[in-house]
Structures are given as structure tokens and as C-alpha cells.
Amino acid sequence: MLALDAEHLWHPWSPTRVNPDTVLAVSGEGCRVTDADGRDFLDAKSSGFNATLGYGRTEIVEAVTDQLSRLMTYDLGEGSTLPAVALARRMADLTGPPLTRTYFCNSGSEGVEAAVRISRFYHAVRGFPGRFGIVSLHGGYHGSTMGASACAPAPTPISSLVTAPGFTVLSGPERPDHRSLLAEVERHLTEHGDQTAAVIVEPVQARFARVLPDTFLRELRDLCDRRGVLLIFDEVTTGFGRTGRMFAWQHGGTRPDILITGKGLTAGYMSLSAVTTTGEVFDAFDRNKSQAGFVHGHTHSGHAAACAAGLAVIDILETEDLAGNARDRGRQLLTGLEPARSLSSVRETRGLGLLVAVELDSSARASGVRRRMKDDGVLVRRVGPAIILAPPLTVRSVEIEEITVKLLAALETENAA
Numbered sequence: 001m002l003a004l005d006a007e008h009l010w011h012p013w014s015p016t017r018v019n020p021d022t023v024l025a026v027s028g029e030g031c032r033v034t035d036a037d038g039r040d041f042l043d044a045k046s047s048g049f050n051a052t053l054g055y056g057r058t059e060i061v062e063a064v065t066d067q068l069s070r071l072m073t074y075d076l077g078e079g080s081t082l083p084a085v086a087l088a089r090r091m092a093d094l095t096g097p098p099l100t101r102t103y104f105c106n107s108g109s110e111g112v113e114a115a116v117r118i119s120r121f122y123h124a125v126r127g128f129p130g131r132f133g134i135v136s137l138h139g140g141y142h143g144s145t146m147g148a149s150a151c152a153p154a155p156t157p158i159s160s161l162v163t164a165p166g167f168t169v170l171s172g173p174e175r176p177d178h179r180s181l182l183a184e185v186e187r188h189l190t191e192h193g194d195q196t197a198a199v200i201v202e203p204v205q206a207r208f209a210r211v212l213p214d215t216f217l218r219e220l221r222d223l224c225d226r227r228g229v230l231l232i233f234d235e236v237t238t239g240f241g242r243t244g245r246m247f248a249w250q251h252g253g254t255r256p257d258i259l260i261t262g263k264g265l266t267a268g269y270m271s272l273s274a275v276t277t278t279g280e281v282f283d284a285f286d287r288n289k290s291q292a293g294f295v296h297g298h299t300h301s302g303h304a305a306a307c308a309a310g311l312a313v314i315d316i317l318e319t320e321d322l323a324g325n326a327r328d329r330g331r332q333l334l335t336g337l338e339p340a341r342s343l344s345s346v347r348e349t350r351g352l353g354l355l356v357a358v359e360l361d362s363s364a365r366a367s368g369v370r371r372r373m374k375d376d377g378v379l380v381r382r383v384g385p386a387i388i389l390a391p392p393l394t395v396r397s398v399e400i401e402e403i404t405v406k407l408l409a410a411l412e413t414e415n416a417a
């Protein structure tokens with residue numbers, strides 16, 4: 001199969017063909033996946049941060065199967081479906097007012113794309129088409145479609161081929177002084193506020209597990225309000241329990257005008273994302289129907305079986321208090337990794353809930369750690385010089401112990417290499 005893969009499959013993010021390091025996953029149970037050779041791995045990265053409830057949850061499979069057998073989908077552009085309505089309602093319950101209106105897409109990138117357009121169109125239908133700019137922070141990741149990638153451009157030699165107009169990336173939370181970061185946003189909005197549609201941030205940047213402090217988010221909220229700029233929180237990775245609250249912004253008591261969620265919404269069982277906005281944003285479109293409104297959508301927007309998966313996932317999250325488990329297991333993980341800080345090659349350990357990073361002094365060393373972890377039966381993600389851990393929210397204490405012990409060993413070996 002790997003030979004056929006090398007011949008025919010084009011993997012995302014990868015110019016290269018499969019290599020002996022590629023996991024050909026064939027089954028999964030709980031936090032573990034098994035490959036085609038029968039090797040078993042503890043998945044400390046939840047596939048692509050999306051298998052948030054682990055593998056083999058029959059309740060979700062049954063909810064999807066049941067929906068598929070009755071009605072797999074029906075076009076939301078013209079009609080509606082029971083699970084889409086129920087899930088939009090459930091989202092409103094989870095977010096609380098004023099976030100009352102949900103627009104469904106299929107992936108995080110599509111969600112970001114829709115949020116960018118909603119922001120621009122929102123100002124345009126109210127008579128301010130010049131409010132076009134989208135401001136984001138360095139170090140984030142918002143997706144790979146044209147608008148989404150413009151919020152966090154990848155620095156490659158050919159990235160100029162996929163640029164889009166009207167995007168400004170300011171410094172990011174890797175800058176230790178958050179006051180000066182806020183001052184930079186303020187300066188930008190003072191100069192360009194009347195040409196700015198929205199500021200988009202991740203409350204915890206998923207790529208490197210960098211946390212934006214609550215005070216920063218609150219002051220950013222104030223700043224946006226003063227300048228009439230919409231505030232978008234991209235919670236594609238952090239939403240649905242990952243950081244120890246249902247949504248990461250709920251740690252700090254501030255709210256976005258637009259919330260984007262994805263991965264954890266369906267826990268990897270189907271593909272779905274959601275853009276949840278305030279009634280005020282939606283009503284602006286409704287009041288200005290003559291302006292054509294929000295002309296945007298996808299054939300599979302709000303696919304009925306995907307929405308059924310979302311409903312089953314939220315039931316499980318609530319019944320098993322998995323945000324609480326993410327908080328407790330996350331603390332266990334960060335505490336367990338404290339000894340790593342004494343290693344000369346470890347720059348920092350950080351994170352919130354079950355989104356944790358160990359930053360090393362080089363990408364090569366981080367690659368070595370990732371490889372050693374895999375050889376030892378634990379899958380982690382490497383981004384640049386950092387190892388990112390994001391196990392399923394269902395992870396048990398003994399599994400956190402296994403990740404910690406094996407990671408400390410791999411870090412020590414690489415430190416000595």
C-alpha cells in the first residue's frame with residue numbers, strides 16, 4: 001500500500017512522497033491508532049488536532065449512520081434540515097448571547113474564509129465598503145484557502161502566488177511584552193481603523209500553543225469597539241474543550257463578534273465547521289437585503305450527517321465533562337514536563353489545557369525528538385523547533401504519564417546528542 005501511496009496519493013503539506021516514517025493507519029480505539037503492520041501508537045496529537053474524542057466512539061458513528069439512512073443531506077441554500085437547526089440552536093446555547101447565529105461550512109479554512117467575507121460585507125452593506133482590511137497576528141495559523149492563508153501567510157519562495165489584497169499581519173504573542181503588542185494594534189487601528197473590517201486572532205495560537213493573556217483579549221475587545229472593527233476569534237483548534245473550557249475565550253470573560261470553530265465540532269468523525277455571529281452582524285445583512293446580502297456558500301454547507309455528528313459530540317463533551325478533563329490532564333502534562341526546563345536545549349514549555357508546546361533550540365533537534373517518540377510508540381507533532389502535544393480530550397492519567405515519561409527520555413537523549 002505504501003508503494004501505491006507513493007505512486008498515486010498527493011499528501012497535504014507535503015511535496016515529498018511517503019517514507020518509512022509514514023503511519024499507514026488502519027484502525028483506532030480510544031487514544032490509540034494501529035498501523036498496517038499491527039503497530040500500536042498512542043496518538044498525542046489527536047490525528048490533526050481533530051480526533052478530540054479519540055477513536056471508535058460508536059455513539060457518534062450511530063448518530064451519523066442513523067442520519068445518513070434517513071436523509072444524508074439537503075441543500076441549506078434552499079431548504080433546511082433538522083440536525084442543522086438543532087446544531088445551530090445548540091451552538092447558541094453554548095456560546096451564549098449575543099452570539100446567536102451560525103453559518104456552517106466544511107473545514108476550518110472555509111470558516112475563516114466566510115468570516116473574512118462576512119466582516120467585509122457587514123461593513124459594506126452598512127454603507128462602508130472602504131472598511132476592507134483584515135488584521136491578524138504573527139505566529140497564528142488560519143487555514144490554507146486564499147483569504148485564510150492571507151491572515152497567516154506561509155513564508156515560502158512561492159507564497160506571492162497566493163496573496164490576497166487587504167491583509168495586514170502585525171507582531172504576534174511570541175513577543176513577551178504584550179503591552180507593546182497591544183500598542184502596535186492600537187497604532188494600526190488609529191491610522192487605518194476606518195479602512196479595517198476586522199481583527200482575527202486565536203485566543204491560543206494552535207501552531208505553537210502560545211496563549212494570548214485574558215487582559216490582552218479584553219483590551220483588544222475594547223480597542224475594536226472604539227474603532228468600530230469586528231473581532232473574530234478563530235477557535236478551529238481550541239474550540240470544544242481543548243483548552244479546558246468549551247471555548248478558549250471563556251477563560252477570560254470577553255466575547256468575539258464572530259467565532260469560528262471546526263475540528264472539535266465533529267471530533268474528526270465528519271467534516272464540518274461553524275461561523276457563529278452576533279444577531280447584530282446577521283441583522284445588518286437582513287436589513288439591507290437590497291444589497292444582495294451574503295452571497296456565499298458551499299454545496300455541503302451544514303451537511304445533515306455532519307451536523308448529526310456535531311450534536312452527538314456535544315452530548316459526549318457535556319456528559320463526560322471533557323473540558324474539565326482537558327483542564328486536569330493538561331495541568332498534569334505541564335507539571336510532568338517541568339524537569340525538561342533544566343535541559344540546555346529546551347527553551348520553554350507552555351500551553352493551556354491539552355494544547356501544550358515544548359520549544360527546543362533547533363528544528364533538527366525537535367525532529368529527532370519526534371522520531372524517537374514515534375519509535376517509542378507515541379505520535380507527536382513537530383512545528384519548527386517545537387513539539388506540540390494535543391492528545392484527545394478523553395486521555396487518561398496513565399496515558400499522560402506515558403507521554404510525559406517518553407517525552408522526557410527523548411528530550412534528554414537529544415539534549416545529549
Ligand SMILES: Cc1ncc(COP(=O)(O)O)c(C=O)c1O
Pocket residue numbers: 107108109110112141142143144202206207234235236237262263
Ligand atoms: C486556528 C486554525 N484555524 C484554521 C485552521 C484551518 O482548518 P482546516 O485545516 O480544517 O481547513 C486550522 C487548522 O489547523 C487552525 O488550527
